[in-house]
Amino acid sequence: xYNITTICFGNKFSTIxxxxxxxxxxxxxxxxxxTIWDDSNILQADIKVPxxxxxxxxxxxxxxxxxxIKEKKPVVHCDMDIILKNDIDExxxxxxxxxxxxxxxxxxxxxxxxxxxxxxxxxxxxxxIKLTSLxxxxxxxxxMIEKKNNSYSDQxxxxxxxxxxxYKLHVKEEMINGNIYNNKIIEIDGxxxxxxxxxxxxxxxxxxxxxxxxxxxxxxxxxxxxxxxYFYERLEELPLTCRCGKRHLGxxxxxxxxxxxxxxx
Numbered sequence: 001x002y003n004i005t006t007i008c009f010g011n012k013f014s015t016i017x018x019x020x021x022x023x024x025x026x027x028x029x030x031x032x033x034x035t036i037w038d039d040s041n042i043l044q045a046d047i048k049v050p051x052x053x054x055x056x057x058x059x060x061x062x063x064x065x066x067x068x069i070k071e072k073k074p075v076v077h078c079d080m081d082i083i084l085k086n087d088i089d090e091x092x093x094x095x096x097x098x099x100x101x102x103x104x105x106x107x108x109x110x111x112x113x114x115x116x117x118x119x120x121x122x123x124x125x126x127x128x129i130k131l132t133s134l135x136x137x138x139x140x141x142x143x144m145i146e147k148k149n150n151s152y153s154d155q156x157x158x159x160x161x162x163x164x165x166x167y168k169l170h171v172k173e174e175m176i177n178g179n180i181y182n183n184k185i186i187e188i189d190g191x192x193x194x195x196x197x198x199x200x201x202x203x204x205x206x207x208x209x210x211x212x213x214x215x216x217x218x219x220x221x222x223x224x225x226x227x228x229x230y231f232y233e234r235l236e237e238l239p240l241t242c243r244c245g246k247r248h249l250g251x252x253x254x255x256x257x258x259x260x261x262x263x264x265x
Contacts, residue, residue: 001032002074002092002128003067007060008038013080015224019231020080030089032073037063048145054153057124058144061154065137068129079125082201082215083230090176091212096185096194097133101126101201101215103155114159118169120184124155125215126201136189162188176200179210204241206257208234216241236261 004024008017017036024034035041037060046062049055064075074092078084091099101123103109109121129137140158143149149160167188174183181197201213204220214235218227221239229238244255 001030002076002089003033003035003071004028004031004076004078004088005035005037005060005064005067006078006080007056008036008080009056012218012224016080016228019228020083023083023231024078027084028087028089030087031076032071035067049147049152052152054151054156057154058141058152061137061141061144064129065134065141068131068134072131074128074130076128077124077126078213079215081218081227082125082213084213086177086212088212091196091200092128094174094176094183094194095192097130097191098136099128099194099196100124100158101196101213102184102198102203104198104203111156111159114156114163117163118159120195122155122158122195123201123203123215124153124158125203126196126213133191133193136191139189162186162193165189177212181210205235206240206242206260207236 006020008014021034021036042059046059047055049058060077064077068075076088076092103115103121103123105115105121107115107119109115115121140154140161143157143161144152144154149156151157165188167186169184169186172183172185174181181200183197184195186193186195199210201215202211203215204217205211205214214230216227216230218224220241220243221227226239240255240257242255242257244257
């Protein structure tokens with residue numbers, strides 16, 4: 001059993017909320033409960049940092065830590081722009097203390113100065129904290145609140161913590177939902193972090209493969225109304241989630257991904 005949480009700030013995510021909640025309740029049948037952090041349960045006392053970029057990361061992490069301590073069940077954080085196609089209980093039950101998805105971009109992932117050294121990036125849109133990771137994750141939260149790495153971002157602070165520590169990294173082949181994935185295992189501070197195979201929770205997917213989750217950039221697909229279609233329609237029939245050709249994102253290149261869809265179909 002696990003608890004799953006998300007955070008809902010602003011009109012964009014308020015519009016998505018009902019669709020996302022319906023999807024979670026349908027697909028994540030082995031969860032204990034779903035909690036949405038919003039204006040109804042986030043108090044002024046929960047906001048420990050100025051309202052700058054990524055300030056919400058510390059709010060949701062602190063809330064998730066408190067929930068973990070209170071209920072003593074793994075806590076899964078999942079952003080509202082992630083669509084889960086299957087239950088995640090097999091991911092939760094992996095024998096690791098902290099589990100997190102992979103950022104797009106490989107060794108050039110954000111923040112680049114860290115991924116260049118680690119060879120990969122982590123994406124905090126989806127993570128799982130367990131009681132055995134509590135001391136570790138509290139240290140990361142402290143760094144976030146103190147803006148140790150000039151950012152309140154959990155992703156930035158987690159990556160910087162890893163590369164500045166004595167860590168070991170190896171690849172572990174594991175079966176999840178009947179498919180084989182290659183997860184990256186980081187041993188650090190006496191715990192094991194599992195960075196999930198990119199295809200498990202895929203950022204900006206192009207074609208349907210073996211994804212359990214699809215992490216989609218809402219702005220890349222033309223906004224909320226287009227994004228909502230991803231809950232109900234085939235991926236291949238919807239706008240490409242890549243940056244290619246999107247002038248408002250500063251990329252005027254011809255799309256490199258259309259051919260992949262044509263081959264699939």
